[in-house]
Amino acid sequence: MEGIGKYFIFLYSMFVNRERFRTYVRQTVDECVAIGVNSIFLVAIVSVFIGAVASIQIYHTLSSPFASTFLVGYGVREMTILETAPTVMAIVFAGRVGSSIAGQLGSMRISEQIDALEILGINTTSYLVLPKILASIITYPLLVIISAFLAVYSGLIAAKFVVSVAPEDYISGLRHMFDLYSVYFAVYNSVVYALLISSISAYRGFYISGGAVAVGRASTRAVTDSCIAILLADYVMTQLLLNPSI
């Protein structure tokens, strides 16, 4: 409980005694490149394979004369937009970005770089952490959209060339009972995940003490805690947004 309280105080401290606006703009743009742009390749690779595998697996699961092949496109779309693009990518994002944030802040802490900022009267949580959180919230939803698009498209390629589903059937499945709300759901989720991953990882890195071992431990804890938070948030968000009757 003490840790959770300290985490919320850490979040609050970012919004008091802030630096000048232009400082954040420059920092946030730099972080958008480091966090978002540099994650595109990994997200693309994972998405392409997830989409292709989902397409093949759904085809084999539905290998019944009564099941229409358009269900392959339908299944890939639902699975990708509702779960894989926002949530599975969040786990990947936590592994790549979360560990990097914790490692970077941890190294800054043990090499006294954070102290050097504090000596200048800078609010270090605000200066160092807020741009990372903002950059994550800006770029992660875009990564999720890219991921969903690539997964659906690679599903189409796999459907056509591996399991011989006609592209027209696949596209018909994609369009079947399409509800734009599921895209909103993915974007809402991705914003929450981005906030959780960046803030938890920053918290883990910011308060380390010790040496290189502590930095490694902080990175590991950042990823572990982020993954647990993502899964919990996934459950809560799904209940709230897709099952509003409760």
Next chain:
Amino acid sequence: MITFQNMSKAFADKTVLDGVSGQFEQGRVNLVIGASGTGKSVLIRCIVGLIQPDEGHVVFDGRDFSNAPRSRTVRIRREIGMLFQGGALFDSKNVEENVMFPLDILTDMPQDAKLDRVNFCLQRVGLSNVNKKMPSELSGGMQKRVGVARAIVNNSKYLFCDEPTSGLDARTGLLIDQLIQELTYEYNITTTVVTHDMNSIVSMGDSILFLEQGKKAWEGTSSDIFHADVATLQDFIFASKLMEMAKKQV
């Protein structure tokens, strides 16, 4: 002048500082000396507010720092330059960006003026043609010099140096000591240096505070340190073979 009274700090149940009082005077190099683990670094970190002391009171030139609102502590902190043990240079920035950083954050100076000031400070610490180098490309002594340049770039009134010669050979250490001393006199800065390096103590101890197990054990200057009637201080000074041999020669 910096005045501090009754500074105390404990980590868990271990008391690191126990009611230390004193003052650091303007235009002088004030040394805080003592063996490792006696609370020297903790004392200056408590004074500048990097560590919250359990008890104690700090005043910077008549301005209360300990009980001041954040706006005032920030104002005072922006008059402080600090040289850290490892240099604490920002490893994602090159030398020029490192030295310019306080100006970027704290001032509205035009870029050309900032660059002029950075070049002046780098020249003042004896560095040239290193503007675009990354900290990892510099030697330990050069990193310390860049750290000094960053500490003075904003015309700091107070300079704190945490073991500035640690990890350096004797000759380079002496050059760093000399540089700190020159800057102190030239700009009339209130300089505080934490050290256990006897070379530093002998060469620049205008005023010395000796700590022993978190308490002030002796206070004086480098000229009377060898005659001090404190056994622990004598043990500290003559702990090395070299100093022991020098003592026998005398």
